[in-house]
Amino acid sequence: MTGPAAIPPSEPPRRRGRPPRAPQDSASRAALIRAGLEHLTERGYAAAALDAILAQAGASKSVFYHHFASKEVFGLALVDEYGAFFARFLDAALRDPAQPSALLRLWSFARSAEAGMARHGFRRGCLIGNLGQEMNALPEPFRARLIATLRDWEARTAACLQDARMAGEIGPHHDPAALAARFWIGWEGAVLRAKLERRAAPLRIFTDGFIDGIAVPGHPLAAMR
């Protein structure tokens, strides 16, 4: 299980309708994506130097421009790769068939994500949070793509919270979609703070407070109320 700051496996998903690339071509693109994700989850877009990314990927400028027309196109591809990667990471916890409690599945996502950040010394944050914070200095096409990525993660989280409501883990007056929106607003703040302080506490403070605030009294995850 990998964390939110972890990097997708080296083989990129094949796009429907496009001819398969030559293996070497795929490998150089994947190496650029991996290096780009490492740099941008750690430093953000403005501070990420293309030269350093190329050096890490062992790729020349001409190979880069063969795959990506510009830094902007590259950045948007990173958003797509990270969004899809993280959606799978989320689903692994939120749809875990071995865990019947939906609230525990949400809790478990947060702890897995924490483990992912810890593995990188809390230096890497969420690509979407990093770029969201920088949005005013980014090309405008990033805005819709970042918002859509967060909406996708919210929808997956809302489905889990809907399960929690159906099972009576949270009160029937709660709106799963509204709660999921609240979760992602706060979670990005928690990742930001965990990176700043280089420790797990902000992730736990946020997640445990969020779950405690919605769990029905007597739920194993609810504090004494």
Added chain:
Amino acid sequence: MTGPAAIPPSEPPRRRGRPPRAPQDSASRAALIRAGLEHLTERGYAAAALDAILAQAGASKSVFYHHFASKEVFGLALVDEYGAFFARFLDAALRDPAQPSALLRLWSFARSAEAGMARHGFRRGCLIGNLGQEMNALPEPFRARLIATLRDWEARTAACLQDARMAGEIGPHHDPAALAARFWIGWEGAVLRAKLERRAAPLRIFTDGFIDGIAVPGHPLAAMR
């Protein structure tokens, strides 16, 4: 009343123990601070161009280096100015003697901050959140200064939540300091998202959910539970 993205008044506070500066000297420093805050609350540190800040402040490079030894020293001065400015802004709401309900004072802070962001079209965020997100690309001295600023704001918020607990607006099992930490973790996430989406909704979703989650049943700010 000014918002979180608003800029401090042009006269900087006099430092104890330092001789007063010549008025012109003070004015040029204040203009640089104002321009720096505008650029960095909007674009962050890495994307902020010193040339653009100088042009806006009408200051030459030599005037800049007369006041600040480097971009780093300038950035740290901006953190100090913004931290102190925002502490006064927070206190204006959280210690408002005209509002007896502590939870309403917290709610009122959030709405004032929202008005401040709205005035700038939600383009400007929180300087501390922006720089916190960029921390891995910033000189290391920023880390302690950013954390200390957040701790200061948390302490002011904890005092307000302590009032709420004393008055029975929140349950006696709540720890005001822990709640204040949760508030600031989530609030920075909400400001990030409001800036990304250029609208107030994330601030309201977070704040109303936070207050609803801690207010005692029947409190005017508590939703039906």
